[in-house]
Amino acid sequence: MTTSELVFIPSxxxxxxxxxxxxxxxxxxxDQRLSITIIIMNLPLExxxxxxxxxxxPRLRLIDIPSDDSTKDLISPNTFISKFLENQKPRVRDIVSxxxxxxxxxxxxxxxxxxxxxxxxxxxxxxxPTYLYFTSSxxxxxxxxxxxxxxxxxxFDVTELKDSELEVSxxxxxxxxxxxxxxxxxxxxDGGCNTxxxxxxKYRGMKGILVNTFEELERYAxxxxxxxxxxxxxxxxxxxxxxxxxxxNDGKADGIMTWLDDQPDCSVVFLCFGSMGSFNEExxxxxxxxxxxxxxxxxxxxxxxxxxxxxxGLPKDYENYEDVxxxxxxxRTSGVGKVIGWAPQTAVLSHSSVGGFVSHCGWNSTLExxxxxxxxxxxxxxxxxxxxxxxxxxxxxxxxxxxxDYRSNMRPGGNEKEVIVSAAEIESGIRRLISDGEMxxxxxxxxxxxxxxxxxxxxxxxxxxxxxxxxxxxx
Numbered sequence: 213m214t215t216s217e218l219v220f221i222p223s224x225x226x227x228x229x230x231x232x233x234x235x236x237x238x239x240x241x242x243d244q245r246l247s248i249t250i251i252i253m254n255l256p257l258e259x260x261x262x263x264x265x266x267x268x269x270p271r272l273r274l275i276d277i278p279s280d281d282s283t284k285d286l287i288s289p290n291t292f293i294s295k296f297l298e299n300q301k302p303r304v305r306d307i308v309s310x311x312x313x314x315x316x317x318x319x320x321x322x323x324x325x326x327x328x329x330x331x332x333x334x335x336x337x338x339x340x341p342t343y344l345y346f347t348s349s350x351x352x353x354x355x356x357x358x359x360x361x362x363x364x365x366x367x368f369d370v371t372e373l374k375d376s377e378l379e380v381s382x383x384x385x386x387x388x389x390x391x392x393x394x395x396x397x398x399x400x401x402d403g404g405c406n407t408x409x410x411x412x413x414k415y416r417g418m419k420g421i422l423v424n425t426f427e428e429l430e431r432y433a434x435x436x437x438x439x440x441x442x443x444x445x446x447x448x449x450x451x452x453x454x455x456x457x458x459x460x461n462d463g464k465a466d467g468i469m470t471w472l473d474d475q476p477d478c479s480v481v482f483l484c485f486g487s488m489g490s491f492n493e494e495x496x497x498x499x500x501x502x503x504x505x506x507x508x509x510x511x512x513x514x515x516x517x518x519x520x521x522x523x524x525g526l527p528k529d530y531e532n533y534e535d536v537x538x539x540x541x542x543x544r545t546s547g548v549g550k551v552i553g554w555a556p557q558t559a560v561l562s563h564s565s566v567g568g569f570v571s572h573c574g575w576n577s578t579l580e581x582x583x584x585x586x587x588x589x590x591x592x593x594x595x596x597x598x599x600x601x602x603x604x605x606x607x608x609x610x611x612x613x614x615x616x617d618y619r620s621n622m623r624p625g626g627n628e629k630e631v632i633v634s635a636a637e638i639e640s641g642i643r644r645l646i647s648d649g650e651m652x653x654x655x656x657x658x659x660x661x662x663x664x665x666x667x668x669x670x671x672x673x674x675x676x677x678x679x680x681x682x683x684x685x686x687x
Contacts, residue, residue: 223325341419350433354384360412374399393598426665478567490517502638513555529553585659614641
């Protein structure tokens with residue numbers, strides 16, 4: 213039987229491949245007429261993230277493009293991604309040529325991640341449409357479209373809002389959005405803002421846009437696309453798309469889960485800041501003081517920051533936590549807390565003993581916390597995480613605030629003084645996280661809505677069906 217082949221191209225990076233693989237598997241489960249190839253472009257990282265590598269299965273192939281010296285030579289803060297993608301185009305073209313030579317498949321389209329729109333050029337060479345897989349919120353997608361339209365039609369310069377106390381009215385948000393929670397890239401006059409605007413401009417040329425969200429979570433944002441008279445492609449909310457399998461990581465997960473088994477229900481606050489999240493020593497000590505003063509049971513994923521001179525560096529586990537924690541902290545909290553390195557996040561959030569999540573508000577983590585019914589204390593670090601935190605705290609009431617306008621300076625190239633969030637602020641956020649009964653009720657309700665959305669008859673289940681029909685018909 214000849215199948216309709218989709219080529220998926222996720223952005224390089226730990227947060228993008230898992231939701232891409234899960235979406236691919238979901239589509240294949242829904243329709244036997246489809247087959248999918250995922251082309252994985254590897255970054256020149258000094259160490260790979262602690263994630264389990266997916267494997268090919270019938271009708272799903274994963275093809276790695278290994279990193280080599282040619283990609284290492286491209287590293288620069290402002291132009292790396294664009295140069296990297298240009299470098300990868302010939303390799304992607306060769307892989308797709310091999311696919312089209314098969315008599316058992318018909319190439320029907322590309323599905324590219326939010327940063328990989330340059331691969332539309334390759335899709336055009338093969339005469340097939342390109343769809344976008346947007347792995348953040350529908351509200352953030354709306355922000356991109358609106359700021360791009362304001363830039364092109366009204367000469368609006370968003371970089372002038374840097375360090376401003378002003379608020380911006382955006383169609384995809386019900387409340388005015390403070391400039392201080394807009395992504396840092398928008399304030400970069402040296403190319404970052406233009407890149408952001410350029411991406412949104414290219415999104416308008418897509419055949420359709422898949423968003424990892426669901427109607428019930430982002431109804432206002434989804435309706436804003438319908439209210440808009442602008443040239444916005446069809447938007448398909450298909451989430452939550454989650455990888456709920458626990459990676460083994462050499463048995464590290466077993467000790468963590470065993471410790472959680474011994475804790476009372478909903479008693480543990482889990483602190484985890486994603487694959488790129490880390491803090492300097494001064495901030496680590498403030499977190500430790502806050503945890504100790506709160507008296508709260510905790511599981512803390514504590515990672516050592518990468519060297520600032522390495523653009524592609526990743527946080528690593530500490531060899532000795534006592535090197536960075538206050539003297540005697542581990543002994544004083546041994547009865548109520550556990551400090552770890554890498555964490556099996558979805559497994560931890562799913563555990564009955566976990567009652568709160570201090571999070572960087574990455575979109576994957578946001579969806580996981582909702583799926584598991586665990587309220588969040590919002591502490592964003594970079595990218596669009598401040599926007600996600602604003603959405604959770606202000607728009608939806610699903611999170612307590614630690615500091616939603618915090619911006620980490622620990623990432624490579626950061627040269628400004630690191631803002632320190634005080635122990636008092638952290639402790640206050642943790643206490644609200646545990647004591648706010650109304651917030652906890654809202655989170656539980658949204659948990660049920662998230663699970664119904666992907667079940668038969670749910671909003672995302674129907675949206676996925678519409679997307680498949682769109683692909684097959686347009687083929």
